[in-house]
Amino acid sequence: MTNDAHAPYFADLQSALRQHGVAWPTLVLDRNRMRRNVERLTALIAPSKRLRLVEKSLPVPSMLDELMRLARTQALMVFHEPQLRQTAYRFPDSDILLGKPMPVQAARHFYLHLGNTHFDPARQLQWLVDTPERLDTYLQLAKGLTVRMRINIEIDVGLHRGGVTDPAMLQAMLQTIRAAGDHLQFSGLMGYDAHVGKIPSLVESRNTSFNKANQAYTAFKTIACAEFSELSKDICWNGAGSPTVALHNSDESPLNDISAGACLLKGTMFDLDLLADFEPAIFIASPILKAWDGTHLAGPQWLSSLLFGGRQSRERTYFTYGGDWRGEVCSPSRIVPNKWFGVSYNQAMFSGPRQQALAVDDWLFLRPHQSEGSLLQFGALQVVEDGRVVDEWLPFTE
Incomplete structure (x- = not known):
């Protein structure tokens, strides 16, 4: 196992998950980033207006507890x-x-x-x-x-x-x-x-x-x-x-009543110039189950050699614990889904260069496109603060 393939931020997230004993696909919340995003959002709300938090983007009761307190609002959109x-x-x-x-x-x-x-x-x-x-x-x-x-x-x-x-x-x-x-x-x-x-x-x-x-x-x-x-x-x-x-x-x-929620976690769909100051605060994280050199599809080897031979982006193959998530790989930055393998909810195939090689039991991190669907998919949310998992928050049951 190694952290070398990840930038320092994601290497720290990987270490936090390992230390907490997580070994399955999960959603990670950076609590510090979320709190800073609350400060940014409330600064945008004029004193004469009320902030209404959009629950579908934040469907976790303990998260809403904290956000409502920090934003000083009891108003919700459901x-x-x-x-x-x-x-x-x-x-x-x-x-x-x-x-x-x-x-x-x-x-x-x-x-x-x-x-x-x-x-x-x-x-x-x-x-x-x-x-x-x-x-x-x-x-x-x-x-x-x-x-x-x-x-x-x-x-x-x-x-x-x-x-x-x-x-x-x-x-x-x-x-x-x-x-x-x-x-x-x-x-x-x-x-x-x-x-x-x-x-x-x-x-x-x-x-x-x-x-x-x-x-x-x-x-x-x-x-x-x-x-x-x-x-x-x-x-x-x-x-x-x-x-x-x-x-x-x-x-x-x-x-006089302003709705917002997704910007507090900032999935990729909210990479907008008007939200440039907000930070991504949630990540899909999955352990690597299998890792090897080259890319090999089912069928004759010549087909894989024809499609992938000599391509740096296909030098390494990985299968993750789970898959078909609505998100984009963010670390390691040069790893991409291998769509030739097809869609798999069980073990998804990814490819990447040797320069960012992952090993079995390393973690792959993705940014969800949006929070409203992802937060309900993974069970308990891993709440990370100052480099360690400090809590687990369960989403709404339905």
């Missing part, structure tokens, strides 16, 4: 009904906004299985609604269960992934909510602007996309304020997300 129930138990004082419209049966399931907790949905939970039809199904549910549901309306500010696009439709939905005051309460708007900056600059500049999104949001907000003027100070005007959170750092933004 995307999955089983996690909604778990959150109501674990964080009974939280303020929750659904991040996508739930099927009415999912909403019904939540109320029927909430159980014994002092979390009060009538005060602490906002259901996201995108159409008049869904609003009507929620109203019928509220009547049937004799509950009062807080309703946040999804608006389309340019992403075109759903939500209200027509001012007249918004007006009609607001009037429906007002007429059903015993069962529905208007709580705000949510407009997600992830498209800003992703549209090629030759098509439209970032400033133009951002200004258009804000103008659309402001127009819908004006309608809502006119209909519910008595609630204007308490309404949740939610938006942003990690890709655009840095753009909403002034009072000129129409938002």
Whole structure:
């Protein structure tokens, strides 16, 4: 076993895993980096706005404990009904906004299985609604269960992934909510602007996309304020997300409720110029099960020689404990998946040069593309701080 193939940072992670006795694929969290990212994120949030942590990107209760404390927020955005129930138990004082419209049966399931907790949905939970039809199904549910549901309306500010696009439709939905005051309460708007900056600059500049999104949001907000003027100070005007959170750092933004989460761990999908100061804080780590010189596929040797002979990048072959992860190799830097072998969840094949040779029981490190799927795949998260594993955090069970 050796650390020579890794840069010092990953050599230290490898040593930490060995010392802790981990010997299977796992996800590693750099706690110090995560904490620094929290400081960077909170510095972007104007005092007049509230930070709402996006739970799907941070689906680990102990992680949320720490992040909510460091960010001084109880506001969460939740995307999955089983996690909604778990959150109501674990964080009974939280303020929750659904991040996508739930099927009415999912909403019904939540109320029927909430159980014994002092979390009060009538005060602490906002259901996201995108159409008049869904609003009507929620109203019928509220009547049937004799509950009062807080309703946040999804608006389309340019992403075109759903939500209200027509001012007249918004007006009609607001009037429906007002007429059903015993069962529905208007709580705000949510407009997600992830498209800003992703549209090629030759098509439209970032400033133009951002200004258009804000103008659309402001127009819908004006309608809502006119209909519910008595609630204007308490309404949740939610938006942003990690890709655009840095753009909403002034009072000129129409938002008062800013969502973000993925930037705190920074998978490869968030290697964006607006997040350049944030550090990658999670890594997939897998032991090397097998290592040898050359690359040899099943079948006649001449085929492997033809495909790989004389290629420095194929001088060494490795099989990892597990595979088919959604991520990119980050250490050793010149090792790459060998796609000729095919996809394997059991033992994945990688290739690399002799100059960065790994041995059996060394570790391969990858950066996940995003945190929201990866954090639920590996069981307990290995929490590394100052060069050693200091804790293991279990993700949500579903």
